[in-house]
Amino acid sequence: MSWMDPPDGRPWALLALCAGSLLLNVVLIASRALEGGAPAPVAESEVVAAVTAPAAPPPAAVEPVVAPASEVEVMHLAVERSLAYTFDKADGARGDVLAAVFSRLFVWDLDLTKDLQPGDEIAVAFRYEADLPVIEAASLRSKKHGKAFHAYRFTPTGAPFASWFDETGEEVAGRLVRGPIDDYEQITSLLKDRPRHRGMDFKAPVGTPIVSPRDGTVVRTDWNWSNNGNCVEVAYRDGTLARFLHLSQTDVQAGATVKEGTVLGLSGNTGHSTAPHLHYELEKAGKVVDPIDLHGLTRRTVPDGDRDRFVDARRALDGLLAPEA
Numbered sequence: 001m002s003w004m005d006p007p008d009g010r011p012w013a014l015l016a017l018c019a020g021s022l023l024l025n026v027v028l029i030a031s032r033a034l035e036g037g038a039p040a041p042v043a044e045s046e047v048v049a050a051v052t053a054p055a056a057p058p059p060a061a062v063e064p065v066v067a068p069a070s071e072v073e074v075m076h077l078a079v080e081r082s083l084a085y086t087f088d089k090a091d092g093a094r095g096d097v098l099a100a101v102f103s104r105l106f107v108w109d110l111d112l113t114k115d116l117q118p119g120d121e122i123a124v125a126f127r128y129e130a131d132l133p134v135i136e137a138a139s140l141r142s143k144k145h146g147k148a149f150h151a152y153r154f155t156p157t158g159a160p161f162a163s164w165f166d167e168t169g170e171e172v173a174g175r176l177v178r179g180p181i182d183d184y185e186q187i188t189s190l191l192k193d194r195p196r197h198r199g200m201d202f203k204a205p206v207g208t209p210i211v212s213p214r215d216g217t218v219v220r221t222d223w224n225w226s227n228n229g230n231c232v233e234v235a236y237r238d239g240t241l242a243r244f245l246h247l248s249q250t251d252v253q254a255g256a257t258v259k260e261g262t263v264l265g266l267s268g269n270t271g272h273s274t275a276p277h278l279h280y281e282l283e284k285a286g287k288v289v290d291p292i293d294l295h296g297l298t299r300r301t302v303p304d305g306d307r308d309r310f311v312d313a314r315r316a317l318d319g320l321l322a323p324e325a
């Protein structure tokens with residue numbers, strides 16, 4: 001899954017909210033009916049009969065069906081067949097989305113299609129923000145690797161976004177060396193994730209500067225708008241074509257010479273894009289190139305000044321993840 005494509009199960013939260021409020025309404029209608037209030041419409045009263053068959057609780061006793069968005073949920077799972085299957089079995093459509101978000105944390109160190117074995121242990125603590133799961137902490141104990149991988153969400157001092165770090169304080173996600181964007185939330189799609197998706201996706205707020213990672217020449221801008229939105233293509237000196245798609249604005253024109261670091265435009269959500277992100281794509285001699293191969297990867301670590309705060313955060317998150325005694 002990429003950030004470009006809405007996850008299949010994305011409407012789950014709306015559905016859950018609808019289902020929750022429907023149930024609540026039904027219960028309230030039932031109590032009114034029992035109290036001799038106005039008769040409910042036929043279709044609803046049929047549902048009432050089914051829902052309230054045992055005993056209609058008084059309205060005051062009705063618990064909210066949907067947990068508040070900020071509440072942290074914890075899951076402990078044993079891998080069966082695949083991550084998607086495991087999460088789907090645990091939590092249906094919500095689980096499908098969670099599986100995708102979970103995968104992004106561990107895709108850097110594990111081949112999630114080959115390395116997982118039945119019985120590998122997963123622990124994940126998460127909450128929902130705007131209908132999407134945000135993982136606070138997660139671990140994956142891999143039999144094949146003979147170790148557990150960890151990810152703890154933490155915001156270093158001064159950083160624009162939180163990220164995930166392992167138990168030693170090293171960021172779980174790699175970063176492109178001298179990449180096209182500095183301030184992004186997360187890489188949400190790697191080239192290897194999907195065969196037909198030709199690039200790497202960076203989730204970033206609209207308006208984030210996009211720079212040319214290499215010296216080169218602007219070949220064209222804003223072609224095939226319905227797919228690409230505002231976009232720039234740069235030919236690097238070595239002949240590699242680099243494309244930057246879905247921008248909110250382009251700041252260069254065809255024929256311009258650019259240096260490494262020249263601002264090409266600002267990130268956006270234009271063209272065929274469902275959420276603000278940069279799509280970065282490379283091609284050489286007609287073949288797609290993995291940005292990781294051209295740039296190489298680096299990993300950040302928690303800065304020394306944040307060390308104590310990180311250790312405290314990690315300890316608290318480990319407490320969340322620990323199975324209940």
Ligand SMILES: [Zn+2]
Pocket residue numbers: 002004189197199200201278279280
């Ligand atoms: Zn993309």
